[in-house]
Amino acid sequence: MKIIKGGVTAAKGYLATGGHCGAKRKNKDLALLQSIKPAHMAAVFTTNQVKAAPVLWNKAVYDMEKDIKAIVVNSGNANACTGEQGMMDAKKMAVTTADVLNIQEEEVLVASTGVIGVPLPIDKISQGIHDLVGTMSSTLEAGNHAAHAILTTDTYTKELAVVMHIGGKEVTIGGMAKGSGMIHPNMATMLSFITTDVNITQKLFRQALAETVEDTYNMISVDGDTSTNDMVLALANGQADNPIIDCVGEDYTVFKEALHELNETLAKLIVADGEGVTKCIEVSVKGAKCKEDARLLSKSVITSNLVKTAFFGEDANWGRILCAMGYAGVTFDPNKVSLCYSSDKGTILLVDQGVPIRFSEEKASEIMSERNIGVEIVLQEGMEGAKAWGCDLSYEYVRINGEYRT
Template sequence: MQIIDGSVTVSKGFSANGVACGIKKRKKDMALVVSEVQCSFAGSFTTNLVKAAPVLWDQKLVASQDHVKAIVINSGNANACTAEQGLKDTEATAAYAGSVLGCKAEEVLVCSTGVIGVPLPMDKVKEGIELCSKELSTSREASGEAALAICTTDTFKKEVAVSVQIEGRTVHIGGMAKGSGMIHPNMATMLSFITTDAAIGKQTLQALLGSSIVDTYNMISVDGDTSTNDTVLVLANGMSGTTMLGPDHPEWETFTQAFLYVHTELAKAIVRDGEGAGKFLEVKVTGAKDKQTAQTLARSVITSNLVKTAFFGSDANWGRILCAMGYSGADFNPSALNLSFSSAKGTIQVVENGVPLAFDEHLAKGILMEREITTLAQLKDGNGEGTAWGCDLSYEYVRINGDYRS
């Protein structure tokens, strides 16, 4: 696998663009991602019972359509909790994009992110689609514009791209994402879009996406809130020229590892950009009785507000970590726990076999003052391992979300 510069336009046959059409007061707010040819596709969506209109539209397409050609994304307005009008506006968005791009409405996926409960300004949406379509490009710059256009409170665009060799041909996977708040396991206020020029059937792609999400987007948390609009979409157009990939293909593992890498890096980028976050936190659990147990324990720690605030204060308050593991609902033996913190400043162990260790508070403070910190919880119940990612909880998070609509 080779890490390369770019995102959704690195895959052969994909173009993109991002423009400002006035949905937001300032900044870009409309993006298109378009394939030259029909694509197989897969999607995963929020577990929130309250689902935005574009989520319902995309879910319908995933259930009923074999191919799509484009994704239209607006930021600044979530088109969520907008009742029947929201559904009509989503369908109208797809229909208008289809008419501009020369395809059916059912070949256009739609995503929205932003303020909840406000109807879409359809005149601006249509204007944005028109502007975007006129300057679609396969260039690196175009993918960057699209990545900027999908942002809301994000402080930087989130992009990743890789290439792998399959059957002697270069296969690309590129992605862009948005998200910095309302991020919680089982999807978050996040959107993620992946393109690949690999040839993969729809069912195979859906299964691959489902398995990848378990270890990536479902293992991140910023604030414990799950959004109405969370969506991950993958488009595969087969233009690399390889034969159909699947579990029986001799180089399937090469592709799946690259695919997982793209999702992992996008998920981690979302956490690094957590609203008001100053620290990137990684929690590793090893020695659990199985993977599910390890992941449950890791998620419980990373989502604890008491743990997050302790890291914000660079306080080695390990009792909060043990407490979060204890109420996770997962079964483990706390008397066999080893617990340590590490960062660029070193490593310090604070618990051994469930017993607190006397440790250098000054050294611990220095380790926890770094921007990237790993907590390692070692158990002796089995071979299960799980890793979760999150961030600290700061004063700035409250400020950002206190005036979000303004």
């Protein structure tokens, strides 16, 4: 498997575009994505009890198990907490896209991201769909336009593509994502769109996505808030022409590992572009009793406001890490925990099997001055491990979110 240039148009048989329709004051705010052949759909949706209208539309389509031909996405407005009108608007987006592409409305998925509780400017979006359809293309540039159009307070596009060989055929997976704030995915994440030309059964495609989401998007947190609009939508149109993957074997593993790599990288890109971020933190927990314990512990650490502000202040206040582990809902012996921080400037041991080490504050400061910092936690409860990715909590996060609607 290797990483190549491109995003959602990297795989064979996908067209995309992105432009401005007026849902945001300026910048691109509308993306269209089309598969030239019907594509199997895999998806993971937010577990938030309050689900945005497009999430509900897509869940209904997902349950029909039909193949998909297009996705339409707007930014600037989340179409969440918008009641009956919101449901009608989400459907209108699908119907309009189906009309201009001459397909069925049940073959169209819909996504929205932006402010909550404000009616969608559906007329502008419908007009935008008509205006944009002629610009759809399979170039990498077209994919990049789409990646631009799904952003909100993100500061850069998040695209990636990987290629591998399956049954002698070149198989490609491409993806684009957006993140920024309200990032604490639970069984799903922000908006992420994956396109692949792999030939695979719908069942295994859905299984591969679900399995990789658990250890990628679900292990990042920017601010502990699980959004109403979280979704990963993935399409597989079979254009790579590989022998169909219809059992869990070597081919499935090659594909799943490539998908995992793509999703982990997109998830990390979301964290790196978190609102107000100045530090990216990878928390690795080893020696846990079970995988779930390791996940809970690592995620509790990256979600703690006190841990996050300490990293912002470049302060090796490691007690807050143990405190956050302590309320993760996991049983462990604090007297057997070892803890170290590392970055490109080196590694420093802070706690050795429960005993605090008298460490050099100078060395610790040097390590923490880097943008990327690793926290390694070793328990003595078992053999399982997990990684989680988060960021610091800065003045800028507070500023962005105190002024979001203005």
